[in-house]
Amino acid sequence: MIERQVTIRNRSGLHTRPAATLVKAAARFQSEFTIIKDAMEINGKSIIGVMTLAAEQGSELRLRFEGPDEEQAAAAIVDLFERGFDE
């Protein structure tokens, strides 16, 4: 299991479009992907879950990856956050 801390960089936060990008990226990996914000834990492969996060610019998230390709998944997803979802 790997855990990473990320900060939302893109201006509009995790709104529908970045949420879709994130979910699609996560679907490429076998590993389970969980997003933790405050007391909330949601499945990062679920669009409806990610939509409920209300993560604005500047909010901090914990990402948890667990599975055979967790290294690659973590690298790819963290990169996505760092690039601000290319917005």
Added chain:
Amino acid sequence: MNERNSVIEETVLKGIAAAPGIAIGPAYLYNKEVPRVEMKDVAREDLEAEIKRLRNANARSEKELQKILTFAEQRLGSQSARIFEAQIMILNDAVLMDAVEKRIASELKNAEYIIADEIGKYRRRMLESPDEYMHERAHDVEDVMNRIIRNIQEQRLFSRLEGESIIVSETLTPADTVIFSRNQVLGYATDLGGVSSHAALLSRSLKIPAVVGLRTATKRLKTGEMVAIDGYAGVVTMNPTEETIERLRGRARAFREFEEKLVGIAGLPAETIDHRTIELSSNIEFEDEIPFTRAQGSAGIGLFRTEGQLLRRGEYPSEEEQYRVYKNVAESIFPHAVIFRTFDVGGDKLIPDAIREENPFLGWRGIRMMLDRPELFLEHLRALLRSSTHKNVRIMFPMISSLHEVRAAKEFVRKAQEELKLRGELFDPKIKVGVMIEVPSAALLAEEIAAEVDFLSIGTNDLIQYLLAVDRDNSYVAPLFQQFNPAVLRVIKMVIDAGHKKHVWVGMCGEMAGDPLATMLLVGLGLDELSVVPSVLPEIKKIIRTIRLKDARRVAERALSFPTADDVKKYLTSVVKEKVPDIPLELS
């Protein structure tokens, strides 16, 4: 309103005119069919069938949404269609659907109950958020949920919509409006909503007459009852008498006939008989409206609402995305000019990072917000400046209430120009910058403001709202929103005179500019430009071409002498009837 009069069957409900046109027909009461969900046990041997029922419902829901999506894209452009894309994504959420199927199997409960329970959890969480944007998303989630449930129950939503009807509902979602327009819908009447509500915008673009903000329409009307809606006047008549129907048909005919008389006017200038030319341009929000403005004979764009782009997507577009739109608009409108109003968010317009305000109309909106968000504002101005290489782009600031703001905003323009210079980008160094006069303080300071800008444009909607302290979207006080209030007339005159004293042109881009009753008055007061919704443009042009400046001046002078809005209106009605006899005035 004869609400208490039981002798007369005909009852008139007053609402807000949202989309022009007249429709007469049976009402169809559309109760947002929130499907009833009961918890039922599923026998183990029926489990497979139950799961299959769910999957079929999902497939059908997706098909429906795809159809709506395609239709919305064709009729409304890909941006508006985005709402439906998000809904399709939820349908395809494997995590969600796996969880639902697993629960059906382990709890042995019916599919609709589990769907409602599972999706309901997410919906509640969204509603708990203080973010307005999340509440909108909660509606999307609710829409999807109801769609799946309805399909599970194999109901057909519109099976009972037979023949042509007038849809009466509390409110209409974008999906409702779009799907209804494919059926035989004559018009819409809703309890809630204002002129800028989703339903209003969509019905206008779909050309279906609509009256919104009726408050009690769903309680008072029954399916099958005859109803007449007048989308010009914002009036709905229940059980109209033969006489009323005749009168309304006459009005509809008059409008149609008048429209026929307007054929060919598009290529002619908006010039009075004694050769005073008025710059007659259009108010638009999206670039796909440009072909229509051209067909209507518009001379350029007098108001381009840039915030449309961000309201559609719910987030701030990047400089490049903004630039692309502005450049297209400037190029396709050339050699005419376009006035871009800088982002006017806040107030009634949702913003992505919406904050809650006790009194948003008196709060952080328009230029106030932009001046506090230097990065966003500079990005916006850079995109606007870059689109100005053909020298036909003007910039206008909304919600200016002091000279200080004018100076600060101009300083931002200068800064943006410097940044572009450093980047080696081209722009119009002498770009014309103007101010929207919509706050009473700015009207009082119009002369000082005019001395520092290139033009003034009177935004009557907000100016009247602030001057008379009336929210016109609040149906309880909407009748107090009087554009012919003598105070309004005097302020308009003051602004025009102030601008002319400082040798800048003065225009008007509020709704009043598009009211045929006001045209003569406004020309007479000396306005140089009128920017109107493109649908009424030929009508206004026709009036201008029928009158003399000399007469208009006299009319304006006389109109200014009356003490009440009713007096002014009565006077203007008689004058317009006399001078422009074939115009169907929006009065019943």
